[in-house]
Amino acid sequence: MSRVQGLAPASLRRVCDTDQFAFKTTAELPFTKRIFGQPRGTRSIEFGVEIDSPGFNIYVLGLAGTGRATTIERFLQEKAADSPVPGDWVYVQNFQDLRRPRAIRLPPGKGSRFRDDMAALVESLKRGTPEAFSTEEYQEAHTSIAQELEAGRSRILQEVRQKASEQDLAIVGTPGGLVITPVADGQPMDLETFRSLPAERRAELDAARGALQRELEDALRAISGLEQDAREKIADLRRSVAASVADRLIEPLKERYDGHEESLLHLDLVRTEFVEHVDDFRPEEEDDEPASPPGAKGDPFRRYLVNLIVDHSRSTAAPVVVESNPTLRNLVGRMEYEVQFGVPTTDFTNIKAGSLHQANGGYLVVRAGDLLGNPHAWRAFKRALSDGVIRIEEPATDSVATKTLDPEPIPLDVKIVLMGSSALYYSLFGLDEDFPKLFKVKADFDADMERSPENENEFALFVAARCHEEGLRHFEKGAVGKIVEYGSRLAGSQKRLATRFGQVANVVREASYWAGDAGRETVATEDVTRAIKEHAFRSNLIEERLRRQIDDGTLFIDTSGEVVGQVNGLYVVDIGDYSFGQPSRITAQSYMGRAGVVSIEREVKLAGPIHDRGVLTLVGYLGGAYAQDQPLSLSASLAFEQNYTGVDGDSASSAELYALLSSLSGFPINQGVAVTGSVNQWGHLQPIGGVTEKTEGFFEACLSRGLTGEQGVIVPAANVEDLMLREEVVAAVAAGQFHVWAVETIDEGLELLTGVPAGERGEDGTFPDPQSTVHGAVQARLHQLAIELEAFGKDEPDSKAGETDS
Secondary structure, three states, rough: OOOOOOOOHOOOOOOOOOOOOOOOOOHHOOOOOOOOOOHHHHHHHHHHHOOOOOOEEEEOOOOOOOOOHHHHHHHHHHHHHHHOOOOEEEEEEEOOOOOEEEEEEEEOOOHHHHHHHHHHHOOOHHHHHHHHOOOOOHHHHHHHHHHHHHHHHHHHHHHHHHHHHHHOOEEEEEEEEEEEEEHHHHHHHEHHHHHOHHHHHHHHHHHHHHHHHHHHHHHEEEEEHHHHHHHHHHHHHHHHHHHHHHHHHHHHHHHOOOOOHHHHHHHHHHHHHHHHHHHOOOOOOOOOOOOOOOOOOOOOHHHOOEOOOOOOOOOOOOEEEEOOOHHHHHHHHOOEEEEEEOOOEOOOHHOOOOHHHHOOEEEEEEEEEHHHHOOHHHHHHHHHHHEEOOOOOOOOOOOOOOOOOOOOOOOOOOOEEEEEHHHHHHHHHOOOOOOOHOEEEEEEEEOEEEHHHHEEEEEEEHHHHHHHHHOOOOOEEHHHHHHHHHHHHHHHOEEEEEEHHHHHHHHHHHHHHHHOOOOOOOEHHHHHHHHHHHHHHHOOOOHHHHHEEEEEEEOOOOOOEEEEOEEEEEEEOOOOEEEEEEEEEEEEEEOOOOOOOEEHHHHOOOOOOOHHHHHHHHHHHHHHHHHHOOOOOOEEEEEEEEOOOOOOOOOOOHHHHHHHHHHHHOOEEOOOEEOOOEEOOOOOOEOOOOHHHHHHHHHHHHHHOOOOOOOOEEEEEEHHHHHOOHHHHHHHOOOOOOOOEEEHHHHHHHHHHHOOOOOOOOOOOOOOOOOOOOOHHHHHHHHHHHHHHHHHHHHHHOHHHHHHHO
């Protein structure tokens, strides 16, 4: 009879004491947005947010599903509410260097006003400029300059013509310009007539023509000077008209933005540029140069527009931006292109902001895994944080190079919250030299918290918050108790509560749905129970398929009877959002030889390193227990029967040892009992993971074949407080139909499995009678194998000697 008694039902599940709750339903509880169950993470985030020093950005570690993203965003929203609204940012044309648009910061809300004012200015300039150049005053002044030019030109030419006439010469216009030619009877002389003149006369005319030619050239130079003077007068006139238009429209704007130096500077630059380049805007006149093809230069007034890239006109707090797709362009901004005459072109109005611009002056939340998936984005991200400015960078491409811009960088003042796994954090910390300088605050989000009365009430507040915020049915306090118990089950411990609030919130939502389905106004305990069962039903197809294979005998599992060298081990199958326990047959064979203990899984490379470690630990136990006065001479094999996918972990090492000791001793193992637990070299059982799922997995296998009252599971005593069994399993234990035994040593487990005492080593180092104790039988068997092996060796011919003789 075993000395180990089965665990009491109360030890198998920690029930929540709902009498501690001072409410009937969660409707009585206040709504709160604070982070639950993360004091370390919360304090770290508070510190990281408050400290205003370079590099104190925050990396939040933790498992997915702990509610990090939602809770951090809410937390930052609360912090941002007390922070000032940052300024707006605009890009404007840089008239000195068109490739480097200027960035201007304006007070919050003034950016959109400045954009609208400049757009209105452009419209006014479009209307006012043609009107100003169509006035009678301008036309008269322009005509006066033209008439003055024409009068001067006529006077100068007339003087030259008069001198030519006096010398029988005339100035004639030709396609090649003005030429001087002799005349006869008032008409230009042809070549034959000229040649018929006496030589002396021809010489006189040639001399006179040469002298007059020099005077004509002087006259043409004088006319050119007059034309230049006229052009300058006309340019001055046009600039004067443009200045009057610009001053009339821009001066009121300068009064509106008085005190903001950057805006005033830009308005002055706009005025200067408009006046100096008024020919781009005025209507065409007769004396203009030939125009460019229509549309070749686009809208000339576009250069005076304002590109508002960050607008806080409707903001009441500092920005909190969550970037879900942190590509290079989404982070640092981008430039869009327009196609004109088949050529991609761009200007400052096509600059688009990134999330760093939008979060500037506030907080930016990014998932580390997504960010590192874009190497160009990660490098640009680090540069922005290191340099303290946002530079818009275009990704490198293999396409034909196009003209692009190099916008003025914008100063960066943002607190970054990077979320990722612990493994990624430590990898970055060790491999990226910039990372420790840029992320000096580590906020570690734990996967669970202590199950204390205070934290159970925290769970109630969390449930209430979900109901208030999402309009769910409120929970009765009994239903809250079931949520607390579900939290312990998720944590895998009676003493802990899971902080994977994403999963907890899903159960809250589903329970509210099932309460409505049942016609209840509030959520009762049965609604929570149904939500958990319905989720399991939607997810447990694989579990049912495996159980069906056990029932029909395809998967060999015995739940009754006794077999030598065979035991039911247990393992956990994890399929994402659902995990379940499953029994597995483990067998052992022992025989004469010196091969030692061989794991078949290890030999065929189906075992992982932790499992191999467990097997070697098992060998250490055998040596310590049975090879103190003689070598350990045996050959044995261990196998997970019908295992075709692989095995890892050491939670089956105790089961493998039980099977091996049964094979060596000849004492059979009760097949109605399953085993889990890791063993050390001293034979002590060590805690393992998934004890709840493993226990329930064997219970289901036994239940489908019929509970006998003799079945149960052996677990390490250190795992008792990790049990959070389903209520039907606890009920079966209470009815004596199923058992859970907690053992501390291999010896205790042997007695439960074989019904035979393990036996204690005597003072002479030997174990008791091999007929009545397991250890005695094992020792006797090992001694017998050693003798037989020695005798077999003597009967074998000396192969080496034979080889030498030959």
